[in-house]
Amino acid sequence: MTWGPLSMLVALPLLGAVAVATLDARAERSLRAVGVAVMLLVFLLAAGIWLRFVPGTPALQFEERAAWVPAVGMTYHLGVDGLSVSLVALVAFLFPIALAASGEQIRDRVKPFVVTLLLLEAGLLGTFLAQDLVLFYVFWEAMLIPMYFLIALWGGPGRGPAAIKFFLYTMAGSVLMLLAIIAVYLQSGHLPGGPTFDLPSLLAHPPGFAGSAETLLFLAFAVAFAIKMPVWPLHTWLPNAYAEAPPVVTVLLAGLMAKAGAYGLLRFCLPLFPEASRAFGPLLSGLAVVGILYGGAIAWAQRDMRRLLAYGSMSHMGFILLGIFALDATAVQGSLIQMINHGISTGALFIVAGLLLDRTGRARTEEYGGIAALVPALSAVTLIVVLSSLALPATNGFIGEFLILLGTFQARPAAAVVASLGVVVAVAYLLGFVGRVFHGPVREDLRGMPDLRPREYALFVPLVLVILWTGLYPQPLLDRSAATVNAVLGRISAAAPRRDAAAVRPPADGAAHRPAAAGQTARGAAGTGR
């Protein structure tokens, strides 16, 4: 049994949860302090892993592998590669911020709250680290349970239905994925060590599914991940869950859990089912475009602050999906960057929404007005976050959306053109939000609203630093993911000769001066972000 840093990463929050559970429930300040301290420790560990990660290889690093249930081919297999290393750091980064921001919102049952949050962190980290299909599923479902309780026990007035809708929706998707996981396992009897759930072993010896079976299995996986992201039209759980959860929980829901869906597509759907991924690429790109515009349009019309941000978040997740199913190295790289950005920016936006709600108790944008004069610091921070969210150059959002649109334009120009309208819509609803809340005539009844407190500055400083750092110098992020992205896309182009590649990848007007698919994947990653 190896006991490396990745196991520590999952075990630390669990141990922290046990430690907090044994503390006195009335000592609320120390409960939070212990929780934040544990999360900061996890962050330090994750940051160390991120820094020591060696770019330029698609291989798993910090790998830990042990027999789990050898009798049925289940392994305890953790590892990070280019797809996951930055996401793991993001998870570890956002959790302490979210817990530290919860001071005003979560006043009762603090002890179970901190315990649940730590369990959620362990589940999320495990989801991004697991390399065995069952182990992944264990973490994937295990993070759902704490999230359900976070919404159902600490949410707003409509929390009960919102939580159960969220849970049933996501679980209905995941149980079908569980069946697909078992089906993949049953197909792997030809492997040297017998059937296995171990993903790298499965990828080393692809099971080779019949065409219709591959389609069904791909769909079972893809639907589970699409619900989590969420992809239009599987998004109907989202507005309720995002709006009813306490804002700090929405930070995690939008900032991190949605990423687990996108990550799942990259980790499992593309490598395991390359042909189906090609075949469904155009359809999913189309859904992504619909999601971008639909989410943006609804957000534009929303007057409830959190619902506005919720639909906006969904619109931005559409870009990530678009980039993934462009099946182009530049676009996938952009999606990975955008996953980090979206986590930071959307997380920060929901923290802002939480601060506004705590201060005034008002949920709707038209109940505010002109507060920029009252809370200059908060409004400055909000503006930075909003600008990063609508992809202003020099912020992180620009890098991500630019790479996605660039790559998609080469692969699916029509989708890229329509999707770029989404950028315009984002400007409309986000600036509309800022305009209605922060500008215009000052509402007299809001005078006396306190500006950022020192503790709240501490929340935003790291967020703004990451926004600017990613916007100005994204190369470390791109370097870390490049090799893995190329490896994943290499599998897909290797599967191409079996089908007519032209049929699934519509020839663009740029096709003539475009290098062959395999060459392009290598070029894309190397040439981006410079």
Add this chain to the structure above:
Amino acid sequence: MSGTDLAAIAPELTLTVTAFVVLLYDALVTGPSLEARRGPGTVWVSLLGVCIALALNASPPANPVAFGGMYVRDHLTQVVTLAALIATGLGVLLSPVYLERFRLPAGEYYALLLFSAAGAVLMGASRNLVVLFLGLEILSFPLYTLSALATRSRRSQEAGLKYLLLGAFATAFFVYGIALVYGATGTLDLLRLAQAPFTPLLGVGIALLTIGLGFEAALVPFHAWAPDVYEGAPLPATAFMSVVAKIGAFAGFLRVFPLALPSLANEWGAVLVAVAIATMIWGNLAALLQTNLKRLLAYSGIAHAGYLLIGIASPGPAGMLGVLYYLVVYTVMNLGAFGVLVLLERRGEEADEIEDLAGLWTRAPWAAGILALCMVSLAGLPPTGGFIAKLYLFRAALEGHHTGLAIVAVLTSVVSVYYYLRVVVAAFSGSAPDAVAVRRSGAVGVALVLAAAGVLWLGILPSTLTTFVQQAVQALR
């Protein structure tokens, strides 16, 4: 009967002897009064008996086949015995606080528990239909009596009578089935049955056997007794019966279907699949509507019988592995859930409504946490034993090409999450009602900790039991 025969049945013998010792000890201590006295002597004697039986069960006898081939103590028997003994041990621990509160006769109670467990073990060890029948009767008669043990409670009397009448009816079907099977094949030996050619008469016999076992397992459409009996019986007796009846019934199913009648897999597979689907759907949907926790757990038990039947309907080792693993997991998680309820009391009555749980976490945070864990496990969510058990069963279904069955199973699991989590949310929100008191009991505490540890151990480190169960399955082939 020889010495080797007695060595083979040592665990059953231990349970039976302990039951008699408990009865005599209780008679000596309490004298003419029927009610429980202070002093946990009966509990200790029962636990000692269970522990000795566990130790005897750990090592298989030199000569597993006994009584002229009618009885076999192989690996499968060992797993069934393990499950039944865990159920008995936890069941005994849950009881003293309840028996004292409601002044139920302790001696009879523990003796009946032990007898019933011996019956379940015997069903798992049967290689002959008559032994299977004996086991079924030894299992169910104590359960009838346990249901009616609260003589001052009309609910309990009603439950006992209902269980007895319907149970007798189902047993009659079972005996008639045995007669028809004998008429069709000329043998009651399960091994020789495997070689018998299929005839319509044998088919009818098998159908009647299925009804008898299906009643005990509470499969739809033979489930109607379960909610009423569960609701009326004394709470710890309900807890014990909910698991031990399933252990016995599914041990019987395993002995009859995958082992004795593998040739009938095609004919009977389809029927069992249909019954499993109906059971999962009905049990889960009906549980959605319940507000009484005992009834909710009754319908949940029906639904779990449906999941277990997947393993019987899917021929091959994967199904048997799934059933055996599930039985052990079901034992700990169900008794853990019931164990929390035993602690609650509403004005001298059982507190068995969901609303009675409100605010439980403020009064008994650890009990509330264990309740949450057991509910999550019953719902089949990781990282608990319930998930691994369901995983094995789903694998069996897909391996047997019962894709439709697997899809129904996973979708009904999603439905079940709704009512299990509702219970947990109730325990973690609201403020505790004044009428409801939470009892403290060291014995229940020990049982809860053991159950919670079992649920987590079977979910996080399933390797040990899986390997053991797999050996049991392979040894049979």
